[in-house]
Structures are given as structure tokens and as C-alpha cells.
Amino acid sequence: MALLLKDGLPVEDPWISLDDAVEAIPDGPVIVSLDRWRRDRAVLVARNSPVGVRLKSSQRTGEIAPDLDRVALVALEFPKFRDGRAFSTARELRERYGYTGEIRAVGHTLPDQYQFLIRTGFSTVAVPDGANLATWQHALTEIGVAYQAGVAGDTPLSLLRRKVHLAAAPHPQGD
Amino acid sequence: MTHLSSAGAAGIYHYDETDRRFLADRVEQFRRQVARRLSGALTEDEFKPIRLMNGLYLQLHAYMLRIAVPYGVLSSDQMRGLAAIGRRYDRGYGHFTTRQNLQFNWIKLVDVPQILADLAAIDMHAIQTSGNCIRNVTTDQFAGAVADEIVDPRVYAEILRQWSTLHPEFSFLPRKFKIAITGSDHDRAAIAIHDIGIRARRGAGGAVGFEILVGGGLGRSPFLGRRLADWVPEPDLLAYLEAILRIYNQYGRRDNIYKARIKILVHEVGVDRLREQIAAEFERIRGPHYRLDAGIVDAIRSHFAPPPFATLPAVSTALDQARREDPAFARWARSNLTPHQQPGYAAVTLSLKPTGGIPGDATSDQMEAVAALADRYSFGEIRVSHEQNLVLAHVRQDDLPALWRDLGPHGLDTANAGLVGDIISCPGLDYCALANARSIPLAQEISRRFADLDRQHRIGELKIKMSGCINACGHHHVGHIGILGVDKHGVETYQITIGGDATETAALGQVVGPAVGYDRVTDVVESLIALYLERRTDGERFIDTVARIGVGPFKEKVYGAAA
Numbered sequence: 001m002a003l004l005l006k007d008g009l010p011v012e013d014p015w016i017s018l019d020d021a022v023e024a025i026p027d028g029p030v031i032v033s034l035d036r037w038r039r040d041r042a043v044l045v046a047r048n049s050p051v052g053v054r055l056k057s058s059q060r061t062g063e064i065a066p067d068l069d070r071v072a073l074v075a076l077e078f079p080k081f082r083d084g085r086a087f088s089t090a091r092e093l094r095e096r097y098g099y100t101g102e103i104r105a106v107g108h109t110l111p112d113q114y115q116f117l118i119r120t121g122f123s124t125v126a127v128p129d130g131a132n133l134a135t136w137q138h139a140l141t142e143i144g145v146a147y148q149a150g151v152a153g154d155t156p157l158s159l160l161r162r163k164v165h166l167a168a169a170p171h172p173q174g175d
Numbered sequence: 176m177t178h179l180s181s182a183g184a185a186g187i188y189h190y191d192e193t194d195r196r197f198l199a200d201r202v203e204q205f206r207r208q209v210a211r212r213l214s215g216a217l218t219e220d221e222f223k224p225i226r227l228m229n230g231l232y233l234q235l236h237a238y239m240l241r242i243a244v245p246y247g248v249l250s251s252d253q254m255r256g257l258a259a260i261g262r263r264y265d266r267g268y269g270h271f272t273t274r275q276n277l278q279f280n281w282i283k284l285v286d287v288p289q290i291l292a293d294l295a296a297i298d299m300h301a302i303q304t305s306g307n308c309i310r311n312v313t314t315d316q317f318a319g320a321v322a323d324e325i326v327d328p329r330v331y332a333e334i335l336r337q338w339s340t341l342h343p344e345f346s347f348l349p350r351k352f353k354i355a356i357t358g359s360d361h362d363r364a365a366i367a368i369h370d371i372g373i374r375a376r377r378g379a380g381g382a383v384g385f386e387i388l389v390g391g392g393l394g395r396s397p398f399l400g401r402r403l404a405d406w407v408p409e410p411d412l413l414a415y416l417e418a419i420l421r422i423y424n425q426y427g428r429r430d431n432i433y434k435a436r437i438k439i440l441v442h443e444v445g446v447d448r449l450r451e452q453i454a455a456e457f458e459r460i461r462g463p464h465y466r467l468d469a470g471i472v473d474a475i476r477s478h479f480a481p482p483p484f485a486t487l488p489a490v491s492t493a494l495d496q497a498r499r500e501d502p503a504f505a506r507w508a509r510s511n512l513t514p515h516q517q518p519g520y521a522a523v524t525l526s527l528k529p530t531g532g533i534p535g536d537a538t539s540d541q542m543e544a545v546a547a548l549a550d551r552y553s554f555g556e557i558r559v560s561h562e563q564n565l566v567l568a569h570v571r572q573d574d575l576p577a578l579w580r581d582l583g584p585h586g587l588d589t590a591n592a593g594l595v596g597d598i599i600s601c602p603g604l605d606y607c608a609l610a611n612a613r614s615i616p617l618a619q620e621i622s623r624r625f626a627d628l629d630r631q632h633r634i635g636e637l638k639i640k641m642s643g644c645i646n647a648c649g650h651h652h653v654g655h656i657g658i659l660g661v662d663k664h665g666v667e668t669y670q671i672t673i674g675g676d677a678t679e680t681a682a683l684g685q686v687v688g689p690a691v692g693y694d695r696v697t698d699v700v701e702s703l704i705a706l707y708l709e710r711r712t713d714g715e716r717f718i719d720t721v722a723r724i725g726v727g728p729f730k731e732k733v734y735g736a737a738a
């Protein structure tokens with residue numbers, strides 16, 4: 001089973017990811033595909049447990065947008081780490097739709113992408129079996145400077161803005 | 176450090192502590208990534224995009240490291256640092272590219288973390304010179320100097336450099352993404368052949384805004400950029416680009432590497448529909464979060480303040496006298512000087528295309544010589560042009576005869592900028608794993624055939640561009656004469672086009688006739704030029720004649736009446 005990371009630390013995963021082929025819906029929080037959500041929405045909503053929806057990298061935010069207030073988690077799939085569509089999907093969920101639930105990266109991701117995931121609005125990452133936890137944790141600290149606006153608490157155009165203060169300050173002697 | 180009166184005073188973006196901390200972080204990160212690759216924690220498949228995003232390619236014989244020269248601007252100290260790297264880790268030379276970058280072709284993987292550390296010491300890196308991300312932003316090699324400039328594009332190129340550096344959303348795009356910006360009506364940055372081409376303009380009251388082209392690109396499906404917007408106001412520049420990139424990241428094709436560039440999305444969706452989608456996204460995200468404030472622009476602009484020019488007469492008597500007295504100098508001055516904004520100054524092209532040389536190659540000795548000359552004559556600043564030459568952008572006209580004499584011993588005084596010998600060429604089969612045919616030896620042969628510089632001057636402006644495969648790194652589609660190497664049943668064969676143009680009148684060249692063998696290419700080039708000389712009218716350049724009389728007469732000249 002994949003290890004779940006939040007803020008670089010492993011956390012318990014209360015969610016069960018349901019395969020479309022499994023008819024029975026267990027108790028407790030479940031993550032279903034977008035197809036399953038559409039098919040079984042009434043049943044899923046009627047239960048008294050949170051529901052999460054899993055989007056393929058080709059599925060856009062518009063397809064889940066009307067339902068976001070009933071969805072406690074959106075899982076975005078990375079079929080390959082090179083497929084970067086979910087970075088835009090996550091960001092849209094946050095910035096365009098104001099989604100505040102959990103956004104989870106599932107599939108093939110690399111530690112080297114961890115900061116990008118956080119900065120585009122992901123909250124958790126399901127990392128592959130056998131992943132080196134220390135590498136993932138370290139990845140979060142590797143680059144301490146961001147040059148552009150992101151989702152996770154970055155001030156708008158933060159680094160560019162810094163230049164204004166620098167330009168306003170007197171030049172150090174011997175420059 | 177020796178303090179020279181004018182050195183280091185040119186407008187160059189100077190790193191601050193935060194920029195340096197970023198670079199140090201990045202070097203350390205890559206050191207760990209290499210260690211993970213060597214330990215097997217990263218597969219080659221996983222390591223590949225990581226090394227590519229640090230400019231590291233695996234070529235035919237060795238690793239190639241492509242170093243970013245942001246919008247082609249270097250300080251003399253940076254040039255000296257590059258020379259030292261070339262000497263220590265390569266074979267004492269480097270290759271300047273059509274993306275205004277520098278490539279070292281003989282690099283060992285184990286050396287790369289240290290090379291990146293050496294680069295960081297001169298505020299340089301190899302970030303995003305490769306990979307499916309936003310690449311080094313390129314611009315006019317005469318930016319901030321040339322007389323016909325309307326807006327200094329370096330200011331916006333630097334803003335885009337910062338904005339695109341490790342962009343969290345756009346580092347795993349469907350394919351590479353190239354942006355070029357010009358600030359003149361005359362486009363020396365080839366914006367029409369970039370994924371996004373930007374023309375900075377001025378509107379009412381002098382306000383800066385941008386015309387945006389999208390979907391230009393060469394390769395196996397060449398397209399010229401289509402106009403996406405006539406006027407994007409300065410504060411909206413980043414929001415508009417974010418909108419374009421977001422649409423591309425989501426809708427660009429990922430099923431086929433050859434159809435993944437944004438030009439294919441533009442072609443398949445249609446520019447009008449794409450414009451609507453981008454406009455809708457732009458309207459959604461427009462606002463304080465992505466707004467480019469005037470204060471930020473001013474702060475960046477302060478880095479590019481004009482150097483301390485002397486007040487000089489517009490006409491230099493020393494220059495005029497040298498022109499009259501020395502025909503060789505006069506010839507060089509005719510082809511290698513560009514009019515400057517500042518009276519009494521000129522921008523100078525140092526040709527990296529000596530007769531029989533390898534286009535764009537410079538030895539470490541030459542790099543050091545250029546650095547010293549930049550300190551002496553041009554405020555310690557150097558440019559790399561997309562035509563693979565170097566530029567000293569701010570030279571006193573009075574100093575030109577002395578500069579020219581100083582260039583000679585280093586083989587940097589070839590009087591052929593913009594002429595037949597000023598060939599753009601990719602590395603071709605001699606280095607590149609993708610190439611189907613040789614390009615460097617052919618460029619050398621053509622250059623030798625036209626070794627007579629007076630003959631080159633009589634022929635006038637003529638841009639030969641050559642690629643060793645369909646990926647078109649040598650921009651052959653937009654060459655006045657374009658040469659494309661293909662592999663035809665194991666034989667190197669060359670397809671020749673004429674009438675291509677990379678400027679504001681951008682056009683794709685038309686095929687002259689059936690492809691020819693390696694041994695015939697130089698003869699064909701000579702025949703094309705001969706016909707042009709027979710048919711040209713006064714003041715007509717090669718491409719003007721092609722436009723006026725069409726391809727037919729050229730085809731007949733090369734292949735005979737029966738063709």
C-alpha cells in the first residue's frame with residue numbers, strides 16, 4: 001500500500017480507493033473514479049461518510065466543479081511523472097473554484113516534484129511503495145526561493161516584488 | 176580586481192543574495208540527484224528529465240552541457256569563467272547556439288555537479304536549457320543599444336526569466352517551450368518561429384504593451400506564429416502568458432512527441448478558438464495575484480540603465496578617416512557595425528564564422544580575448560546573437576579602428592556579418608545523436624568556396640541556415656537559402672529551399688527541387704547565387720529577387736530546363 005505524505009511526514013490514510021469493478025461500497029471514506037461518481041452519486045451522497053473523486057490526467061476541473069461542495073477530496077492521477085496536467089488541475093481547483101478540501105497526488109510522482117505539487121495546491125501525496133521517505137522529506141527543503149506566484153501562501157509575484165525594495169535601498173559601498 | 180574605468184558599467188542584471196541562494200540550492204539539489212541516479216534510486220527514465228532540466232544531454236560521444244546565457248547577455252567576468260570551464264572540463268572551446276546559449280560538447284557526468292558549482296560562482300547555470308519546460312528567453316542581440324529600438328526588451332526578458340524559473344505549474348509541459356521578445360519593428364529575435372513571440376510596443380502616452388504571436392516553430396512541421404493579441408498591457412503580461420501556458424499544459428497533445436508543441440494545438444484547434452479560450456482564462460486570473468506592477472518593472476529596468484556614455488558628435492572623424500585609408504577596415508565596418516542609439520557609438524558584431532571555421536565555435540582563448548576587449552571598449556559587456564556571433568554593443572566609433580586591429584590576431588575580425596559566410600548551422604552528425612547528416616563540414620566547405628570577402632560583399636545580405644536533420648536546430652526553413660540534411664537509404668542527402676525569412680517579414684522557404692548529394696550542395700548554392708546576381712535589380716537582396724521572380728528560374732538554373 002502506498003505511503004501517504006502530508007507536509008513531508010507520513011500520515012494514516014483513512015480513505016479507501018474503490019476500484020470501479022467492485023460493486024459493494026464499504027463504510028467509511030471512499031475515493032471513486034469520476035465515472036463511478038456520476039453513476040452512483042445518489043448512493044454515495046446518501047451514506048454518512050465523506051466521498052472523494054479521482055480524476056484522470058485528461059479530465060478537467062469543469063467536470064467536477066458543480067459537485068465540489070459534496071466532495072471532501074479530489075485525487076489527481078499522474079499516469080507518468082512527465083504528465084504535468086494535474087499541476088494545472090490542482091491550481092484551478094484552488095484558485096478558480098476556491099476548493100478547500102484535500103487534493104491528493106496519486107500515481108507516478110518523483111520527490112523532485114514535491115515542491116511543485118505543494119506550490120500548485122496539492123495537500124497530500126500518495127508515494128509509491130518502497131519510496132525513500134528521507135528523500136521525499138528532504139525534497140521539500142531543497143529550493144528555498146520561489147520566483148513566481150504559487151498557491152501555497154506565496155505572496156503575489158513575491159521575488160519580483162523584492163526587487164522594488166532592493167532598488168529603493170541605497171547601494172552597498174564597493175558594489 | 177583591476178578597476179577599469181568603464182568595465183562592468185553596462186546594463187546587466189546583477190544577482191543579489193536571494194538569486195545566489197537559489198542557485199546554490201539548485202546546485203546542491205542536482206548533486207543529490209546525480210548521487211541518486213548513481214545509486215540506482217532513480218531510473219534513467221526518471222533521471223532523464225531531471226538532467227535535461229539542468230541542461231545535460233547525452234550525445235553521440237559524450238555528455239553535452241548547455242549553459243543558459245539569459246537573453247544572450249554576458250559580463251566579461253562571466254565570459255572568462257566560461258573560458259575557464261571550457262579549458263578545464265572540455266577541450267578548450269565551446270559552441271554558441273541559436274538560442275543564445277553556450278554548449279560544451281565533451282563533458283563527463285561526474286564533473287557536472289562541480290561545473291554547475293563553478294557556474295554558480297559567476298551567477299550562471301544550465302537551468303531549463305532543455306526539457307519540456309519554458310526555455311531560456313531570447314531577444315535582440317542589440318537590445319538597449321540599437322537605434323531603431325522602441326522598448327528595451329531585456330527588461331521584460333529578465334522578468335520572464337524570473338517568472339519561468341522552476342515554475343511549479345509549467346515544468347512538465349507536453350513539450351519544450353520557447354519564448355522570444357523584440358522591442359524593435361525590425362525583428363532580429365526571430366519571434367515568428369517561437370512558441371510565443373512577443374513584440375514590445377508603445378501605445379498612447381508611451382505606455383508599454385505587447386503584441387503576442389503563438390505557435391511558431393520549425394522542426395518537421397514548420398509554422399510561423401499566428402497573432403494572438405494586438406495589445407496586452409504591461410501589467411497583464413504575466414497573467415496573459417500564464418493563461419496561454421495553462422491552456423497548453425492542459426490541452427497540448429501528449430500522445431505523440433511530434434505533435435506536442437503548441438504549434439500543433441494552434442493548428443488543430445484554430446487560432447481564433449484558442450484565442451477565445453485563452454482570453455477566457457486570462458479574464459479569470461487577471462487581478463492582483465498575477466499583476467505585474469509598474470514598480471517591479473521600474474526596479475528591473477534600473478538594472479539595464481544605459482552605461483555612462485560620453486557625449487560625442489554623431490560622426491566620428493577617426494572612423495571616417497580609417498574607412499578612407501584602409502579598404503579592409505572599411506569592408507569590415509560596412510558589414511559588422513549596427514547604428515547605435517547614442518551619438519558617436521556603434522554596436523559591433525564579432526563574427527564567429529571565420530572562413531572554413533565551425534559556425535558558433537569559440538576557443539577559451541578567444542573567449543578571454545573578447546572579455547578583455549569588452550572591458551576595454553564596451554563597458555565589460557558581451558552579447559551572444561541567435562545567429563551564433565558575439566556582439567560588443569556599445570563601442571565608441573573613435574575606437575573602432577583600434578578594436579578591429581585588436582580582433583585580428585584572435586580571428587574575430589571576419590567582415591561577413593549577414594553575408595554568405597555568416598552561416599547558421601547545427602552541430603549535425605559530428606556531435607548530435609538526432610542528426611541524419613553532417614552540417615558542420617558542409618558549412619565549412621561553403622564558407623571556403625566564398626572565402627573572398629569582396630565577393631561576399633558584392634553578393635550582399637544572404638543568410639544561409641543549415642540543419643542536419645528535420646528537427647531544424649539550424650533554422651533552415653527561414654534561411655534565405657535553407658539546407659536540410661536527410662538520410663535517404665543510408666546516403667546523406669540535402670534538400671535546398673530559398674526565400675525563407677526569420678524577421679518581421681517572416682516566411683518559410685520553398686523547395687527548389689529534388690534533394691542533392693553532399694558533394695553537390697556547394698555547387699547548387701553557387702548556382703543560386705549566380706542566378707540572383709544575373710537577375711537582381713539595384714538594391715535588391717537575394718530574398719527580394721526570389722520574391723519578385725519566384726522559385727522557377729532558380730530551379731531551372733540548378734536542374735536545367737527539363738527539370
